[in-house]
Amino acid sequence: xxxxxxxxxxxxxxxxxxxxxxxxxxxxxxxxxxxxxxxxxxxxxxxxxxxxxxxxxxxxxxxxxxxxxxxxxxxxxxxxxxxxxxxxxxxxxxxxxxxxxxxxxxxxxxxxxxxxxxxxx
Amino acid sequence: xxxxxxxxxxxxxxxxxxxxxxxxxxxxxxxxxxxxxxxxxxxxxxxxxxxxxxxxxxxxxxxxxxxxxxxxxxxxxxxxxxxxxxxxxxxxxxxxxxxxxxxxxxxxxxxxxxxxxxxxxxxxxxxxxxxxxxxxxxxxxxxxxxxxxxxxxxxxxxxxxxxxxxxxxxxxxxxxxxxxxxxxxxxxxxxxxxxxxxxxxxxxxxxxxxxxxxxxxxxxxxxxxxxxxxxxxxxxxxxxxxxxxxxxxxxxxxxxxxxxxxxxxxxxxxxxxxxxxxxxxxxxxxxxxxxxxxxxxxxxxxxxxxxxxxxxxxxxxxxxxxxxxxxxxxxxxxxxxxxxxxxxxxxxxxxxxxxxxxxxxxxxxxxxxxxxxxxxxxxxxxxxxxxxxxxxxxxxxxxxxxxxxxxxxxxxxxxxxxxxxxxxxxxxxxxxxxxxxxxxxxxxxxxxxxxxxxxxxxxxxxxxxxxxxxxxxxxxxxxxxxxxxxxxxxxxxxxxxxxxxxxxxxxxxxxxxxxxxxxxxxxxxxxxxxxxxxxxxxxxxxxxx
Numbered sequence: 001x002x003x004x005x006x007x008x009x010x011x012x013x014x015x016x017x018x019x020x021x022x023x024x025x026x027x028x029x030x031x032x033x034x035x036x037x038x039x040x041x042x043x044x045x046x047x048x049x050x051x052x053x054x055x056x057x058x059x060x061x062x063x064x065x066x067x068x069x070x071x072x073x074x075x076x077x078x079x080x081x082x083x084x085x086x087x088x089x090x091x092x093x094x095x096x097x098x099x100x101x102x103x104x105x106x107x108x109x110x111x112x113x114x115x116x117x118x119x120x121x
Numbered sequence: 122x123x124x125x126x127x128x129x130x131x132x133x134x135x136x137x138x139x140x141x142x143x144x145x146x147x148x149x150x151x152x153x154x155x156x157x158x159x160x161x162x163x164x165x166x167x168x169x170x171x172x173x174x175x176x177x178x179x180x181x182x183x184x185x186x187x188x189x190x191x192x193x194x195x196x197x198x199x200x201x202x203x204x205x206x207x208x209x210x211x212x213x214x215x216x217x218x219x220x221x222x223x224x225x226x227x228x229x230x231x232x233x234x235x236x237x238x239x240x241x242x243x244x245x246x247x248x249x250x251x252x253x254x255x256x257x258x259x260x261x262x263x264x265x266x267x268x269x270x271x272x273x274x275x276x277x278x279x280x281x282x283x284x285x286x287x288x289x290x291x292x293x294x295x296x297x298x299x300x301x302x303x304x305x306x307x308x309x310x311x312x313x314x315x316x317x318x319x320x321x322x323x324x325x326x327x328x329x330x331x332x333x334x335x336x337x338x339x340x341x342x343x344x345x346x347x348x349x350x351x352x353x354x355x356x357x358x359x360x361x362x363x364x365x366x367x368x369x370x371x372x373x374x375x376x377x378x379x380x381x382x383x384x385x386x387x388x389x390x391x392x393x394x395x396x397x398x399x400x401x402x403x404x405x406x407x408x409x410x411x412x413x414x415x416x417x418x419x420x421x422x423x424x425x426x427x428x429x430x431x432x433x434x435x436x437x438x439x440x441x442x443x444x445x446x447x448x449x450x451x452x453x454x455x456x457x458x459x460x461x462x463x464x465x466x467x468x469x470x471x472x473x474x475x476x477x478x479x480x481x482x483x484x485x486x487x488x489x490x491x492x493x494x495x496x497x498x499x500x501x502x503x504x505x506x507x508x509x510x511x512x513x514x515x516x517x518x519x520x521x522x523x524x525x526x527x528x529x530x531x532x533x534x535x536x537x538x539x540x541x542x543x544x545x546x547x548x549x550x551x552x553x554x555x556x557x558x559x560x561x562x563x564x565x566x567x568x569x570x571x572x573x574x575x576x577x578x579x580x581x582x583x584x585x586x587x588x589x590x591x592x593x594x595x596x597x598x599x600x601x602x603x604x605x606x607x608x609x610x611x612x613x614x615x616x617x618x619x620x621x622x623x624x625x626x627x628x629x630x631x632x633x634x635x636x637x638x639x640x641x642x643x644x645x646x647x648x649x650x651x652x653x654x655x656x657x658x659x660x661x662x663x664x665x666x
Contacts, residue, residue, distance in 0.1 A: 018664040021650045027663075028653035036660055041573075044229045052390065055222050059386040062215065062368035063379045070367040075349030076356065080211055080368055087218045088424055094225055095420045099413060102233075107410065114661040 019117045027117055036109040043101050051094055058083055142287060144475065148482035152328075153305065156321045156489070160309050163317030170519045171666075173526060174241035174501050175404040176315035178666075182411040184323060186418020189402050191322030191487075192494040193220075193393075193419065194329055194426055195271075195553060196278030196454075199487055202427075203460070204453025206434020207446055210355070210365035212372055213434055215382075216554075217427035219389025224423065226565075227394040228416045233409040234572050234659035235400060240666050242498075243397045244506035247567050247586070250651040251579040254511050259586040261506035263563040264397040266590060267556055268499040269537065271398070272492060274552035276302065276541025279488045281454045282481060296542045302492060303538035309493040310500065311530040318493045319405060325490035330426060332483035336457070337429045339464040340436035348431075355438035365438070381621045385554055388625030392557025395564030398498035409662050433457055440464070458484065496537070500529035543610075554623055555597055562589030562628035566636045572659055577640050578647050584639030589632030596624035 019027075027033050061069055062080065069080035167173050180188070198220065205213030239245035244260030276299050283298040284290055309317055344351040356365040364370060372382035393399060403412045437446065437456040440463050449455045458481050462468060465476030504526035509517045517525070566585045570577040596619045597603065603610050605617035640647075658664055 021654060024654040024657045024663075025650055027657050033657065033660075037656075040660060048226065048229050051222065051225050055219075055390055056383075056386065058218070059215075059383055063372070063382055066367060066369050066373065070363065075347075076352040076366060077349055078366055081352070081366065084211075084214060084218055087222060088428060091222050091225060091420065092424060095228055095417055098225075098229055099417055102413060110661040113657070114663045117657070117661070117663040 023117060027113060030113075032109065033113055036106065036113065039105050039109065043105075044098070047094060047098065051090065054090065055087065058087055145287070145478040145481060148478050149485055152482055152486050152489075156309065156324065156486075159320045159324070160313035160317040163314065163320060164312040167314040167316055170241070170505075170522050172316060173314035173523045174401070174505065176319050178405060178407050180319060180405045182406060182414025183418050184319070185402060185406050185411070185415035186422065187326045188319045188322040188405070189399065189415055189419040190422040190426070191324075191326035191329070191490050192398060192402060193423060194326070194487065195491040196275050196282075196484065196488045198426065198430070199329065199333070199484055200278055200282070200454045200457055201274075201452075201553065202430045203433040203437060203457040204446070204450070204455070205371075206430060207437035207441070207456035207460075208443070208453040209371040210359060210361065210435070210438065211368050212370050212382075214431065215368070215372075215386070216389070217430050219386055220393070221420070221424050221427050223390045223393035224416060224420045226391065227399070228413065228420070230572070231394040231400070231568060232403050232412045232416050235568075236403045236406065236409045236412040237662045237665045238572075238655055238659045239404065241401070241404060241505045242502045243400045243564065243568070244502060244510075247564075247571055247582060248506075248510075249655050250571060250577070250648060251582050254514075256579060256582050256586075257506040257510045259583055260564075261502045261511070263559075263586050263590050264502035264506070265499045265533070266594065267395075267560045267563065268397060268495045269533075269540065270556035270559055271396070271553060272495045272537040273540050274556065275488050275492045275495070276537060277552060278454065279485070279492075280541065281450055282458070282484055282488070285449065285455050285458065285481075299541040300538050302489065303534045303541065305489060306492040306496050306537075307531055307534035309489070310496045310534075311527040315401075315405060315497060318490075318497050319402075321493055322490045325486045326422065328483050328486050330422065332480055333426055333429045333433065336436070336461060336464060336480065337432040340432045340440070340460075343436075343440070343464075351432070351435055351439055355435040358440075359438050359443060377620050380626065381623055384558075384621055384623040384626035387629055388554055388558035388561050388623055391561035391565050391625075391629060393560075395560035395568060396557070397502060397560075397564070398494040401498050401501060402494075409665075433460060436460055492537070496530055496533055499533045500526050503529040503533070555602070558597075558623050558625040558628065559590065559593045561625060562593040562632045563587075564589075566629075566632045570636050570640075572655070574640075575649070575652050575656075576647050577636070578643040578645060580643040580645075581636045581638075581640030585632045585636030588635035589628055592631050593624045593628035596621075596627060600624065 061083070069078065069083070071079045073079060073082055171177060202213060202216050205216060207213070235246055238249055242260070243264055244257045247260045248256040279302045280295045280299050284295050289295060289298065309321060313321070340351065344354065352366055356362055359365040361370065372378045403415070406412050406415055434456070437460040441456070441459055446453055446456050446459060449459060458477055461480035462473040462477040465474070466472035504522055508525045508529075509515060509522050563586050566589060567582050570581065570585065599617050600619045600622055601609055601617050602622050603617065605615040
């Protein structure tokens with residue numbers, strides 16, 4: 001192990017022999033890892049920007065568009081309340097969507113790379 | 122957000138409920154007894170460091186999701202948000218949304234890489250590629266500061282609850298209650314470690330969800346399961362009319378309060394994924410897939426709970442007198458127990474007393490489970506980051522490390538008791554929001570840069586952690602939270618110049634900026650081999666513990 005301090009000593013975990021720094025570097029440069037990185041980042045990063053923007057839009061509307069937010073939709077349910085519930089809905093939806101992407105696209109690639117590496121290839 | 126000590130603070134048990142005090146104490150006692158049994162059982166199974174810090178990494182995704190919910194849904198969620206909605210209507214509900222959306226940051230960017238590349242603490246990941254001693258010191262300091270801010274909020278909640286229920290209004294009595302909570306949490310953590318803490322949190326999550334469902338059903342039943350009718354009655358009864366259902370009652374007063382609201386929103390959405398007591402929960406499952414599954418369960422459970430805060434908060438606004446809520450606790454922290462009493466049949470009925478006792482015992486369980494998680498996070502970080510890797514330079518044995526963690530629990534518990542006694546009368550949701558701001562500033566930028574930016578260096582990490590920590594805590598110190606207003610912690614002093622209550626809007630971007638600046642100005646470049654190792658491990662789990 002070339003990383004003297006990380007992970008630090010003093011644990012009782014049992015785990016497969018850690019790959020060497022050369023192996024890690026070789027894997028990081030490999031095409032299959034590049035593909036895994038791309039499929040993770042191209043999904044997670046834009047989605048993160050999107051949901052934070054959507055949340056901030058909601059915050060800004062609450063602050064500066066009181067008239068619009070107070071518009072009654074039906075009964076006592078106004079736009080503000082409906083948008084709040086929409087934040088709940090999109091949160092559940094994004095969690096489900098990411099998990100589906102991870103299970104279909106990321107996990108198989110990650111598992112393949114991991115088993116190569118731990119088999120010492 | 123904060124409130125002055127109110128001269129009219131009245132224990133609500135002073136009415137007919139006083140006769141039912143034995144029932145309340147029995148329910149408290151039963152919960153404490155059950156959790157102590159769990160703790161002792163867990164303690165017997167705790168041998169090595171992986172048991173103490175990570176519960177042996179054998180929990181399932183569902184169990185951990187439940188425990189995460191138990192760790193996260195604090196007194197702030199239950200008492201604070203219900204109270205904020207009851208008093209400020211829609212603006213109180215905004216807390217719920219920020220607290221939930223924040224979980225997506227944890228799910229998409231943090232949970233899985235953290236599980237794959239760390240072992241016991243947040244510092245494991247922050248220091249992975251860096252010079253160990255300075256970065257671990259910074260990570261340890263920020264873990265402890267964030268956790269203590271959060272602990273303060275829970276302690277304040279415990280004081281409020283118990284003084285309310287048991288009719289203890291004397292300062293000495295309240296301090297004694299805070300001390301009792303502190304001693305219990307020391308026992309849970311030092312004996313039961315992560316395993317005991319996790320089980321306590323799971324039990325609490327179930328109790329809280331069942332309690333909230335019961336109240337929600339009772340409220341909705343009164344309004345024929347018609348949410349529009351509930352909102353209409355809440356608006357009428359609040360005396361604020363339609364504006365009660367619109368944004369602005371709390372944050373819409375001036376340009377400053379509007380900025381404060383943006384600041385709060387940023388802190389809530391970016392803080393969760395930087396909370397050490399949440400992050401260490403990801404180490405209790407065997408794989409990154411299980412970590413993902415636990416976040417998904419947590420999002421489902423926490424989301425359902427926050428949806429129920431609508432019924433609790435607006436229900437309290439609709440069914441209780443506003444003046445009664447404020448008289449009982451000016452920050453609204455007792456709205457949920459008061460609502461329970463009302464739903465059970467009112468202050469002088471047996472049903473009211475029983476429901477009040479049940480809901481209060483649930484809230485008490487909530488506080489105990491959260492303080493246990495916070496204490497564990499800070500004592501783990503003290504022992505693993507500061508003691509073993511900084512003071513002993515990685516040369517301590519496992520037995521020494523666990524012993525250090527147990528002692529750290531006692532010290533942190535004592536500090537929390539001391540500070541908790543000082544923060545008795547502050548709104549718990551507001552205090553927690555400050556902890557989120559500190560976490561979002563001091564921790565999240567470095568976590569993200571470490572995981573995703575190849576060039577990030579030790580200097581960048583130190584600038585970001587300390588810059589975020591000092592700016593966030595410093596701005597709070599000079600804000601109206603601490604001095605200068607009748608609602609401040611120190612009412613009689615006046616040294617505030619920062620106009621906002623929440624520092625996030627300044628300190629979070631500043632910490633990101635400093636991390637970048639420290640890196641580009643850094644004399645030593647980043648080690649590409651260590652980044653290769655971290656990146657491959659974090660995405661694939663190769664070599665993970």
